[in-house]
Amino acid sequence: MAMTHHRRTRIVAxxxxxxxxxxxxxxxxxxxxxxxxxxxxxxxxxxxxxIPSFGPLEQLLAELEGGAHGLLFSSGQSAIxxxxxxxxxxxxxIIPRHAYMxxxxxxxxxxxxxxxxxxxxDIADTEQVLTTVREVAADAQAAGTTVILWIESPTNPMLEVxxxxxxxAEAKSLGVTTAVDNTFATPLRQNPLQHGADVVxxxxxxxxxxxxxxxxxxxxxxxxxxxxxxxxxxxxHGTIPGPMEVFLALRGVRTLAVRLDAxxxxxxxxxxxxSDLTNDETLPLVDVSYPGLPGHPQFDRAARLLRxxxxxxxxxxxxxxxxxxxxxxxxxxxxxTSLGGVESLAERRRRHPGEPDTVPEGLIRxxxxxxxPEDLYTDLLRALRSAADx
Ligand SMILES: Cc1ncc(COP(=O)(O)O)c(C=O)c1O
Numbered sequence: 040m041a042m043t044h045h046r047r048t049r050i051v052a053x054x055x056x057x058x059x060x061x062x063x064x065x066x067x068x069x070x071x072x073x074x075x076x077x078x079x080x081x082x083x084x085x086x087x088x089x090i091p092s093f094g095p096l097e098q099l100l101a102e103l104e105g106g107a108h109g110l111l112f113s114s115g116q117s118a119i120x121x122x123x124x125x126x127x128x129x130x131x132x133i134i135p136r137h138a139y140m141x142x143x144x145x146x147x148x149x150x151x152x153x154x155x156x157x158x159x160x161d162i163a164d165t166e167q168v169l170t171t172v173r174e175v176a177a178d179a180q181a182a183g184t185t186v187i188l189w190i191e192s193p194t195n196p197m198l199e200v201x202x203x204x205x206x207x208a209e210a211k212s213l214g215v216t217t218a219v220d221n222t223f224a225t226p227l228r229q230n231p232l233q234h235g236a237d238v239v240x241x242x243x244x245x246x247x248x249x250x251x252x253x254x255x256x257x258x259x260x261x262x263x264x265x266x267x268x269x270x271x272x273x274x275x276h277g278t279i280p281g282p283m284e285v286f287l288a289l290r291g292v293r294t295l296a297v298r299l300d301a302x303x304x305x306x307x308x309x310x311x312x313x314s315d316l317t318n319d320e321t322l323p324l325v326d327v328s329y330p331g332l333p334g335h336p337q338f339d340r341a342a343r344l345l346r347x348x349x350x351x352x353x354x355x356x357x358x359x360x361x362x363x364x365x366x367x368x369x370x371x372x373x374x375x376t377s378l379g380g381v382e383s384l385a386e387r388r389r390r391h392p393g394e395p396d397t398v399p400e401g402l403i404r405x406x407x408x409x410x411x412p413e414d415l416y417t418d419l420l421r422a423l424r425s426a427a428d429x
Contacts, residue, residue, distance in 0.1 A: 092286075193349060388404050
């Protein structure tokens, strides 16, 4: 598939067999091993090293991010873990204070074991991040160790938007390795490899597969050596996805463009209507956050850097009780963790003990799906009213 075609075309057309009279979809191999003869050198030995069925999806995700190499993992977490394991013992990891909780907890645990030194920054505060990167890079250089700057933008769940190109450029000039978790923006809205990121990580579980039926991760890069190291890590740690998951994820990603357009349209509509409700004192609604709202602290930056504002909104209710009451009452929304599926999900994030206390107790993360927006709005309004009566 020519790189001159639009992403929306490549996402549908790439990775299909070319041979005459072939199936339109690539084959999925259910095998753990490959036959051989001692006299011949073969590329495939054992499925834990990867199987040919990974190829079309790995290549497609890499292409969508503008990368040369793609690697699937058993989960977003295992892709993250493979990348932070690149730090030598005692290396430095700089992360957003509101990065995805599973990732923060992993980094925290590694720091507690003395494996790395952890630095948390407000990723939206460019000056603060640059100062930290400079200081940590200087310390690391003096100690002869390395640094990874980990960016998430927008962050999960606080939806802070980083100045990704500026942060990447400065990190690069200081010899700092950079990784961007692009799960929230998706490759259709932001492409950090094109601004010099060393690696882009995805939880394929979310928007890419899009139907809440797969757990999978991916690491995309232009660095052949890093790709080979991550591949070796995946093999040694056994973090490959199963063939069925690969089939489902490739099938899901084909419709990413239309799903994301629809979900994003719904999110914009809901964010705007819900923020009007914050003036209604009879409702337990304090705040609405969405990068596409002019009141969002990084609205201008988001408009400049993202090709769309995404499908995640947060609403802050007055407290935990109000949030839980809303989640007891919703009918169209499904109270569940995760995001990026066609169905709208809602979750009070502080139900997880790992979520930091800078995330308000009453904050509900909304993953907006592709249902009728009016139904989504009416259902939430009804749930907010019933929470007010509680
Ligand atoms: C931004 C982000 N990155 C990574 C992950 C981890 O992905 P997975 O659940 O596929 O392991 C998540 C999961 O919620 C996420 O939201």
